[in-house]
Amino acid sequence: MKLIGTLSSPYTRKARVVLAEKRIDYDFEIHGPSEPGTRVPEFNPIGKVPVLVMDDGTTIFDSRVIVEYLDGVSPVTRLIPETSRQRIQVRRWEALADGLLDAAVLTVNEGRRPKPKQSMEWIERQMGKVDSVLRHAAAELEDRPWCYDEGFSLADIALGCALGYLDFRFPAIPWRTAYPNLERHAEKLFKRPSFEASVPVG
């Protein structure tokens, strides 16, 4: 099985962290979705990464579906609870973290457009979502050791990837000083080999 993605994509990172935590062997193929002549649309008609390509050529996207698939492949380190109520809570954390990422990625993309075409109103709207998710995540985490229940789960992975992306693309956002509980949690996550091996670059 191979994962198509980039070294900077936070959604790809989520899949890589899950693969590492579950100790699943795979090949990592780097394909930038925005590069001229990119092959990403051959694997995903939406033209986005990550994509998981199975040995028989079947493709799985997006990151949320990939992580669900991977969690079922091996019983090592269950990351998504089986019972519906708990499952929904973990996936809600993932939706929250991915929502921060969606807004942050849109802001980065907007900033890459020619200056006269950029909309400050659009950027402010997206950054407002980032602020709102941070506030909400900090309030939900409180002083608990994990996002959901008693242990490490996909909820922590998704939040860690979102906070890691802020460090990577928005180092000026003072989320660490504003939310010390998020910083404490992030530092714990960033020490895991799965996170250390997937620090964004690019």
Ligand SMILES: N[C@@H](CCC(=O)N[C@@H](CS)C(=O)NCC(=O)O)C(=O)O
């Ligand atoms: N919801 C998707 C989002 C994936 C996504 O937006 N990936 C970005 C890279 S970080 C991408 O491929 N962008 C290319 C494009 O929008 O054309 C997921 O969870 O996988």
